[in-house]
Each structure stands twice: as C-alpha cells, then as structure tokens.
Amino acid sequence: MNFNKVILYYGFAPISDPQAVKLWQKTLCESLNIKGRILISPHGINGTLGGNMDDVKKYIKNTRQYPGFKKIDFKWSEGTGQDFPKLKIKVKDELVAFGNPGEIKVDENGVIGGGIHLRPEEVNKLVEERGDEVFFFDGRNAFEAKIGKFKNAVVPNVTTSNDFVKEIESGKYDHLKDKPVVTYCTGGIRCEILSVVMKNRGFNEVYQVKGGIVRYGNTFGDDGLWEGSLYTFDDRLTIDFSDHTKLIGECAHCNGPTKEFRNCQKAECHQLVLLCDACYESHLDRPCKHDREIKRNRELIG
Structure with missing residues (x-):
C-alpha cells in the first residue's frame, strides 16, 4: 500500500x-x-x-x-x-495571476459572483438533459489540453492565466453568451476566477466543475465525459484515472500518440515538449522547432 x-x-x-x-x-x-x-x-x-x-x-x-x-x-x-x-x-x-485582483471579491463563503458549482454527477446530468447545447470551456493553459480535456471542449489559445481576460474580451466566444458554459481546470481554482470574468462580461449561464478535473476523474475514471491524461505542475507531470486512459497527445516530431511531456535538452531551448520515447532518444540530432511559450510553470498550482 x-x-x-x-x-x-x-x-x-x-x-x-x-x-x-x-x-x-x-x-x-x-x-x-x-x-x-x-x-x-x-x-x-x-x-x-x-x-x-x-x-x-x-x-x-x-x-x-x-x-x-x-x-x-x-x-x-x-x-x-x-x-x-x-x-x-x-x-x-x-x-491565480489573471491580472485582475481588484475585480475579485471574496467573503467567508468564497468568491462572490462566480459560476454555479456542479458536482461530477451534476455535470453529467446537465449534459444528459441539454445535450449539444452545453459547452465545456477549458480554464487551463492551452498546452495542458494537448493530453487531456473534456470531450469537444473549447480550448482558448492562452499560454498563461494572465491571457484569459484579453481572450474573453476578444469576442471569439460571444456566441456562447446565451449557452450553458461549463468551465473546468485541474482542481477548480482557476475557474473560480474565470467564471467571474465571464459573468462580468455578459456570459449568462456559467458553471464550474466542483473539485475540477481531479474530482471528476476520481469519480468517473475514463468512463465519463473526460478523455485523456491530466497534466500536473509537479514531478509526476501526468495523472491517469484508469487503466484504459485514452492517448490523445501527439508527439511534436512524429505525430505519434504520447502523453509524455519532456524538457527539450537543446541548450537554447529547454522547453516542455510532447515527445514519444523514440523521438526523445533521438531529438538532439534534429533542429529545435519547439513552441518557446510552453514552460514548466512551477508557480501555477491548480
């Protein structure tokens, strides 16, 4: 044990x-x-x-x-x-560094004006009742979704939490303002802030997964609406919720299936990259073309 x-x-x-x-x-x-x-x-x-x-x-x-x-x-x-x-x-x-500390208000009950908390069972019930009308909205950095996300989720093109306010205000997601939007992140904290940001900008029906992906995955494993692995900001790097986790990540070099984030060993890079075992062993022989925005952010927790 x-x-x-x-x-x-x-x-x-x-x-x-x-x-x-x-x-x-x-x-x-x-x-x-x-x-x-x-x-x-x-x-x-x-x-x-x-x-x-x-x-x-x-x-x-x-x-x-x-x-x-x-x-x-x-x-x-x-x-x-x-x-x-x-x-x-x-x-x-x-x-969480959204860059809007003055916008967030809290009291003894938590964040004021955030989304409705849904337990994992309630998430599934909402989807059962309202079907394709429901949109999952990823509250994490975009690279985290490369190895796992809710099915058909909207994944904003952000590299840090600080990008979210500008992204929401860009108008890209205005078509969701009258739809049921379920925000999610690793443990729930980023969605506490994200849901306030969205509601304050005209999104009328905003939810958040109570306990985040961790709680949902521990409840349903890989037999629910989540698919893939969960990225973590510690030395584990990934968590699987069952023995039949779906591989949705793609190797940056060969596009083969992988969930392994690894630090590029090129002296000028050292970025966190999705690499399969074979490509990791041989990647020093190739030119580095990795996204320099993907870093192992040890300041972010959940």
Whole structure:
C-alpha cells in the first residue's frame, strides 16, 4: 500500500495578514516534513503538497482550524514521496495571476459572483438533459489540453492565466453568451476566477466543475465525459484515472500518440515538449522547432 499522498486544494476567504498565515503554514509544514507549494493572498490560500498520509492528515486538520479554511475541499491523489523537491510558500496579490485582483471579491463563503458549482454527477446530468447545447470551456493553459480535456471542449489559445481576460474580451466566444458554459481546470481554482470574468462580461449561464478535473476523474475514471491524461505542475507531470486512459497527445516530431511531456535538452531551448520515447532518444540530432511559450510553470498550482 502506498502511504505517500499528494493533496491539491484552495480556499477563498479574506486574509487580513497574509504574511502571518505564511509563517504559520511554513512552521506547520516543516514540523510534518511536508513539501510542495503554497500561495497566499488577501483572497485566500492555494496549495499542492506531498508527504506521508498520516502527516498530510495532520496538516489538513490543523489548516482547517483557521476560520476561513474550515470548508476547504482537499483533493487526494497518489504520490511517490519525491513529488516536490522542497517547500515553497509565497505571498502574492492574486491566487491565480489573471491580472485582475481588484475585480475579485471574496467573503467567508468564497468568491462572490462566480459560476454555479456542479458536482461530477451534476455535470453529467446537465449534459444528459441539454445535450449539444452545453459547452465545456477549458480554464487551463492551452498546452495542458494537448493530453487531456473534456470531450469537444473549447480550448482558448492562452499560454498563461494572465491571457484569459484579453481572450474573453476578444469576442471569439460571444456566441456562447446565451449557452450553458461549463468551465473546468485541474482542481477548480482557476475557474473560480474565470467564471467571474465571464459573468462580468455578459456570459449568462456559467458553471464550474466542483473539485475540477481531479474530482471528476476520481469519480468517473475514463468512463465519463473526460478523455485523456491530466497534466500536473509537479514531478509526476501526468495523472491517469484508469487503466484504459485514452492517448490523445501527439508527439511534436512524429505525430505519434504520447502523453509524455519532456524538457527539450537543446541548450537554447529547454522547453516542455510532447515527445514519444523514440523521438526523445533521438531529438538532439534534429533542429529545435519547439513552441518557446510552453514552460514548466512551477508557480501555477491548480
């Protein structure tokens, strides 16, 4: 039995002294030998951490003692014990860098004015009832969708979360303003912000998958509306939800099926690239033509 676990979580609640919360979290994690990344802002907390299962449980129990964090939904997945090289905790203006901190308002119940949260079962029910009228809208960076996404999802052409506001305001998606739009991301946090951005710009029926792809995949595996693998911002890089995960990624060199993101070893590149095993072994012999925008962003959590 694997006793190493990884948790992904966020909680939106007013934090009057983010630096004090940072110190508390640092002391707590170090006392439990837990590693990973935590972001803290005046809007709340966002983290992905790994460690021994008993230690992670103690971390959750202690973190929930903070008044605004009592209802945090912690998403669990299998770990290796080597998922994070160290503990990194930062204080920033935003939990997700959409570039609009003044637009986001939170209270003790979370984000104000966001989309309707749907549990995985409710997502399926909505699609069953309204069929092709429903549009899934990917709230992640476009490269993450190369290996996994909801079926027939709209995947905006963005390389960072900061691109979303401009992308939404471009008019490309105005035809969806009167349609049911289901936003989704890894653990749900990016959609908390994205759904506010969309509603504030005239999208009338916006939903978000409660618990994100992680919760949906843990509920339905690969027998629901999700297909492919999930990209993660840690040393695992990908998660599969079953033993029959569909390969939808394509190797950047040969277009063969793969889900493996690897760092290009060319000195002038070192970008994160989808490469099959054979092409990875031989890619140093080829000219580098990789998208320089795809980077292993360790600041993003979920």
